Amino acid sequence: MKRKLAILGLILLLAVSGCAAKPEAQHTDNAADNPAVVTVTDSAGRTLTLPKNPEHIAALYAVSGHMVSMLDRGDRIVAVNNGLKRDVLLNELVPTIGDAVMAVSSGQINMETLLDQSIDVALISMSIYYDDKQTEQLDKFGIPYFVVDFQNMAEEKEVVTMLGKLLDAEDEAAAYTTFYDRIVTLVETHLETLTEDEKVRVYHSINEANCTVASDTLPADWMKVAGGVNVSLGADLEKDGDKYYTNLEQIILWNPAVIYCNESGVSEYILTNPQWQFIDAVKNREVKQMPIGISRWGHKTSIETPLAILWVANDLYPDRFADVDLQDEVRQFYETLFEFNLTDDMYQAIMRGETMRLPKDYQEGQL
Amino acid sequence: MSNRNSLTNHRKTRLRMISVCIALLPFAAMLAALFLGRYPISFIEVLQRLWLGITTWHYDVQDVVAGVIFQIRLPRAILGFFVGGALAVSGAVLQGIFRNPLVDAGMLGVSNGASFGAVLGFIFFNGRYGAVILLAFSFGLLAVWMSYRIASAYRSTPTIMLVLGGVIVSSVFSALVSFGKYIADPYDELPGIVFWLMGSLANTGYRELMIAIFPISISFFVIYLMRWRMNVLSLGDLEAFSLGVNIRRTKGILIACSALMTAAAVAVSGTIGWIGLVMPHMIRMLIGSDYRTLLPLSFALGGGFLVIVDIFARSISSAEMPIGIITALVGAPFYVFLLRRTKGRNW
Amino acid sequence: MTLSIKHLSFQYGHQIILDDISTAVEQGELVCLLGPNGSGKTTMLNCISGFEGSFDGSIEIEGMPVSEMRDAERARHIAYMPQKDEVNFPFAAREVVLMGRTPYLGRFDVPGDKDRALAVAVLKALDIHHLADQMYHTLSGGERQLVRIARGLVQGAVFQLLDEPTASLDLKNEMMVLEHISEMMLTSSHGIVMSTHDPNHAFYFAQRGVKTRAVLLEAGTVVSEGAPETVLTVDNIRRVYRLGTQVLHFTAEEAEKPQSHIVPIRTERGI
Numbered sequence: 001m002k003r004k005l006a007i008l009g010l011i012l013l014l015a016v017s018g019c020a021a022k023p024e025a026q027h028t029d030n031a032a033d034n035p036a037v038v039t040v041t042d043s044a045g046r047t048l049t050l051p052k053n054p055e056h057i058a059a060l061y062a063v064s065g066h067m068v069s070m071l072d073r074g075d076r077i078v079a080v081n082n083g084l085k086r087d088v089l090l091n092e093l094v095p096t097i098g099d100a101v102m103a104v105s106s107g108q109i110n111m112e113t114l115l116d117q118s119i120d121v122a123l124i125s126m127s128i129y130y131d132d133k134q135t136e137q138l139d140k141f142g143i144p145y146f147v148v149d150f151q152n153m154a155e156e157k158e159v160v161t162m163l164g165k166l167l168d169a170e171d172e173a174a175a176y177t178t179f180y181d182r183i184v185t186l187v188e189t190h191l192e193t194l195t196e197d198e199k200v201r202v203y204h205s206i207n208e209a210n211c212t213v214a215s216d217t218l219p220a221d222w223m224k225v226a227g228g229v230n231v232s233l234g235a236d237l238e239k240d241g242d243k244y245y246t247n248l249e250q251i252i253l254w255n256p257a258v259i260y261c262n263e264s265g266v267s268e269y270i271l272t273n274p275q276w277q278f279i280d281a282v283k284n285r286e287v288k289q290m291p292i293g294i295s296r297w298g299h300k301t302s303i304e305t306p307l308a309i310l311w312v313a314n315d316l317y318p319d320r321f322a323d324v325d326l327q328d329e330v331r332q333f334y335e336t337l338f339e340f341n342l343t344d345d346m347y348q349a350i351m352r353g354e355t356m357r358l359p360k361d362y363q364e365g366q367l
Numbered sequence: 368m369s370n371r372n373s374l375t376n377h378r379k380t381r382l383r384m385i386s387v388c389i390a391l392l393p394f395a396a397m398l399a400a401l402f403l404g405r406y407p408i409s410f411i412e413v414l415q416r417l418w419l420g421i422t423t424w425h426y427d428v429q430d431v432v433a434g435v436i437f438q439i440r441l442p443r444a445i446l447g448f449f450v451g452g453a454l455a456v457s458g459a460v461l462q463g464i465f466r467n468p469l470v471d472a473g474m475l476g477v478s479n480g481a482s483f484g485a486v487l488g489f490i491f492f493n494g495r496y497g498a499v500i501l502l503a504f505s506f507g508l509l510a511v512w513m514s515y516r517i518a519s520a521y522r523s524t525p526t527i528m529l530v531l532g533g534v535i536v537s538s539v540f541s542a543l544v545s546f547g548k549y550i551a552d553p554y555d556e557l558p559g560i561v562f563w564l565m566g567s568l569a570n571t572g573y574r575e576l577m578i579a580i581f582p583i584s585i586s587f588f589v590i591y592l593m594r595w596r597m598n599v600l601s602l603g604d605l606e607a608f609s610l611g612v613n614i615r616r617t618k619g620i621l622i623a624c625s626a627l628m629t630a631a632a633v634a635v636s637g638t639i640g641w642i643g644l645v646m647p648h649m650i651r652m653l654i655g656s657d658y659r660t661l662l663p664l665s666f667a668l669g670g671g672f673l674v675i676v677d678i679f680a681r682s683i684s685s686a687e688m689p690i691g692i693i694t695a696l697v698g699a700p701f702y703v704f705l706l707r708r709t710k711g712r713n714w
Numbered sequence: 715m716t717l718s719i720k721h722l723s724f725q726y727g728h729q730i731i732l733d734d735i736s737t738a739v740e741q742g743e744l745v746c747l748l749g750p751n752g753s754g755k756t757t758m759l760n761c762i763s764g765f766e767g768s769f770d771g772s773i774e775i776e777g778m779p780v781s782e783m784r785d786a787e788r789a790r791h792i793a794y795m796p797q798k799d800e801v802n803f804p805f806a807a808r809e810v811v812l813m814g815r816t817p818y819l820g821r822f823d824v825p826g827d828k829d830r831a832l833a834v835a836v837l838k839a840l841d842i843h844h845l846a847d848q849m850y851h852t853l854s855g856g857e858r859q860l861v862r863i864a865r866g867l868v869q870g871a872v873f874q875l876l877d878e879p880t881a882s883l884d885l886k887n888e889m890m891v892l893e894h895i896s897e898m899m900l901t902s903s904h905g906i907v908m909s910t911h912d913p914n915h916a917f918y919f920a921q922r923g924v925k926t927r928a929v930l931l932e933a934g935t936v937v938s939e940g941a942p943e944t945v946l947t948v949d950n951i952r953r954v955y956r957l958g959t960q961v962l963h964f965t966a967e968e969a970e971k972p973q974s975h976i977v978p979i980r981t982e983r984g985i
Contacts, residue, residue, distance in 0.1 A: 082550075105549060105550075247405055247681060248439060249404045249405035249406035249435060249439060249681075250405045250406070252406055252431060252434075252435060252439075253405060253406050253407070273572060274438055274572055274573070275438045275439050275572045277428070277434070277438075278431040278434040278435070278438075375847050463803070466800070592821075592822040593821075593822065594824065595816070595819065595822075595823065595824045595825070596816075596821070598805070598809065598813060599813050599816050601801060601803045601805065602800065602801055602810070602813065603796070603798070603799075603800030603801070604765075605760075605763075605765055605794065605796045605798075605800075606794070606795075606796060606800070608763070608764075608765050608794075609763050609765070609789060609792065609793060609794035609795075609796075609875075610789050610813060610814065610816040610817060610869065611785040611786040611787075611788065611789030611790075611816055611817035612785065612816065613785050651803070651804065655804055655805070655806075656803035656804045656805055657805065657809060659824060
């Protein structure tokens with residue numbers, strides 16, 4: 001009997017503590033009245049009340065760092081992941097990234113490093129969000145986190161808008177979505193008369209030759225706008241983490257007319273490997289390296305999606321884009337959004353897509 | 368007495384039959400590999416291209432079907448045979464030399480050394496195929512050399528010291544592999560490393576075949592020449608010595624050859640475990656320990672097995688399932704089955 | 715042919731195992747190496763076989779140092795049957811015997827028909843041909859020793875070193891092995907060095923008509939050597955084994971010759 005009572009007591013205690021938590025939640029609803037905080041929704045659908053325009057940001061996912069930099073708050077980034085530290089162009093745009101501490105390695109947050117930086121908000125990837133242990137730790141130490149993730153163009157723009165709200169940079173966010181929408185409209189109007197038969201069949205290699213695009217992902221979404229038909233959509237692909245693999249015989253079977261590679265070196269590999277020679281794209285030398293700027297254009301975590309759309313559309317249907325100055329649009333993108341003057345040399349370097357990562361002996365201003 | 372003789376005769380016939388089956392296995396497997404894959408080619412088409420290929424020694428470059436058969440499936444099948452054979456033979460040799468049934472090339476640090484070399488290739492050379500293979504190869508041999516140096520620091524019982532040296536070197540390289548994975552870029556370097564470490568014959572062409580085939584063939588040839596000496600080594604160092612075998616030199620040559628062939632195998636296909644450990648046991652259980660038959664049959668069984676596993680690897684799923692997973696899943700139950708059937712006889 | 719051992723000394727670290735031993739083994743002679751455990755019998759055989767190379771002194775066959783012989787040449791002169799039998803892989807007894815032909819094969823050769831025929835002949839001579847196809851590691855201890863003796867014969871070396879060939883055998887198997895060694899001595903002209911823990915083996919061979927010499931070791935030095943009856947005296951045995959014994963001389967029923975036998979004596983004061 002005593003035990004039953006004890007259990008009952010425990011349940012009551014839990015219920016009371018549960019109620020006690022509620023008023024606090026209600027309190028957050030009043031965020032609109034408080035100029036120091038802002039209510040935003042992250043990519044995991046969580047509604048958060050966070051300090052507005054935070055001083056110390058941890059960008060623990062490469063694309064989140066790109067976005068914060070674009071929203072003019074790059075100098076607030078005090079902690080990064082290792083990929084971000086080695087992005088050549090980003091370091092050029094935001095030199096202070098070099099001083100930020102490395103707080104994520106191999107997908108694991110280093111808590112002590114993070115705590116040392118008095119972080120106001122941590123921007124994390126979906127995979128860290130799904131790792132309960134890591135989010136528990138973040139909760140325990142009171143580090144608010146915002147999940148950055150997107151699977152299509154609408155979600156990408158949405159995340160930027162939300163981050164703009166959080167960082168008190170709504171104008172900058174609007175500039176991005178405006179540019180984005182303008183390019184999409186531009187490409188759509190130029191391809192308006194394109195019939196299904198005219199559309200080119202494309203194989204999009206992601207990082208590795210055999211790794212490609214699955215349905216319901218950002219690369220699948222933007223390729224539709226660019227007028228290409230992804231041969232791998234709807235196919236039976238082997239999922240490994242967030243990558244999708246196929247095999248060579250399957251690619252030969254698809255026989256794409258054009259192959260785009262987002263990793264440097266892969267296009268040479270495909271062009272020189274005798275095993276790939278039976279594919280039309282290889283026979284006709286239509287195997288191309290996609291440009292690499294701040295990120296690999298067109299990658300599922302790239303903010304340069306509009307540029308990828310324009311570049312691919314222009315590449316597939318050059319006749320239809322005779323009136324569009326690709327270089328000028330690209331220059332505008334970096335100028336408007338990053339206040340960065342893209343030189344001709346740098347434009348060429350991006351187009352060649354040679355290096356995105358910093359070489360070991362990189363010095364500032366070298367590019 | 369005559370009853371007993373007929374019994375042993377019966378047993379001999381059976382052994383001969385099993386041997387012939389094992390010897391034919393890789394050829395059957397390689398032939399089957401030409402028929403199976405994602406690209407739909409009918410049975411007739413394969414036969415037709417094969418016949419053309421054999422009779423004219425040429426194929427039409429424009430013919431996709433012939434291309435898939437001769438450029439993709441054939442080199443891969445041949446490479447699978449050589450890699451599997453190399454792993455099995457090096458396992459057989461090392462088990463004999465160390466008189467320890469639980470030994471394979473992984474133990475001398477070869478596999479881990481080669482893996483570390485490959486990781487370096489991914490980190491510093493962007494995963495360029497040539498760099499990965501060359502580094503894997505060099506570090507595999509470096510690992511054996513280090514094991515050997517550690518062992519020779521002590522004068523007594525060099526065999527046991529070599530095993531100890533191998534364990535030390537192996538764990539150091541294993542730690543270095545983990546360190547490499549730790550510092551690798553999770554977006555573009557890590558996936559390649561992980562996939563390579565799990566073993567795969569994906570994307571192998573004649574280039575990779577050429578890299579692997581010479582070290583493996585030469586090593587196997589030398590090992591096979593020493594088959595009788597290996598039998599004598601089974602008597603133990605003292606007796607083998609008294610029969611005129613130079614223990615140090617013989618063992619040295621055999622270890623170097625098995626290390627070379629393992630490094631070559633690991634360099635082109637990543638680490639594929641299990642084959643080196645278990646295939647020689649199977650032959651010992653089925654046929655016996657005489658290296659005159661054990662060596663070629665281990666090569667045949669290991670090679671045939673890997674080709675079959677690779678067929679599964681590329682036809683079960685639409686992409687490439689790592690071979691290491693399948694070798695363990697398919698091989699282990701079969702080994703247990705064999706162990707129960709033979710009750711560990713001959714071992 | 716003579717195998718001569720001159721001033722043989724061997725150290726293991728600072729421990730002296732053999733101390734200035736000089737003796738010789740003639741063809742047609744069986745040397746019984748006797749002495750308590752740890753007196754250096756096995757080490758001495760290891761040195762003679764050439765396996766243990768870091769000794770002082772010299773071991774020569776007809777003036778040729780064993781250490782300077784090529785591996786195969788040495789193996790054609792000296793066969794060694796160590797006490798520990800390390801075969802743990804499955805080999806047919808026939809193959810184990812055939813391995814005795816190794817010193818006559820090229821580095822990369824395998825035995826041929828002639829070698830095979832010789833192995834069969836030896837197996838038949840020892841009356842163990844029925845074991846030929848059985849797996850060596852499944853044989854009984856006695857059968858295994860016979861197979862190894864057969865291998866030594868196939869090896870064709872004049873000098874045969876046997877380290878405790880009867881260790882851990884039962885009475886019947888022990889007799890069987892001794893009998894075969896006697897036969898080997900009586901029918902061909904080998905020179906055998908056989909270590910044994912049982913001094914009676916020396917008497918046994920002498921009684922069988924084998925030219926036998928006993929060498930009694932204590933702590934790495936030769937205490938006494940010569941004919942068994944002069945070496946194996948009550949005094950020598952007390953000195954070396956610290957054991958009171960009595961040497962019995964008798965002629966067994968149905969036996970032609972008298973034989974000697976050492977028996978330990980237990981007195982009121984213990985052994």
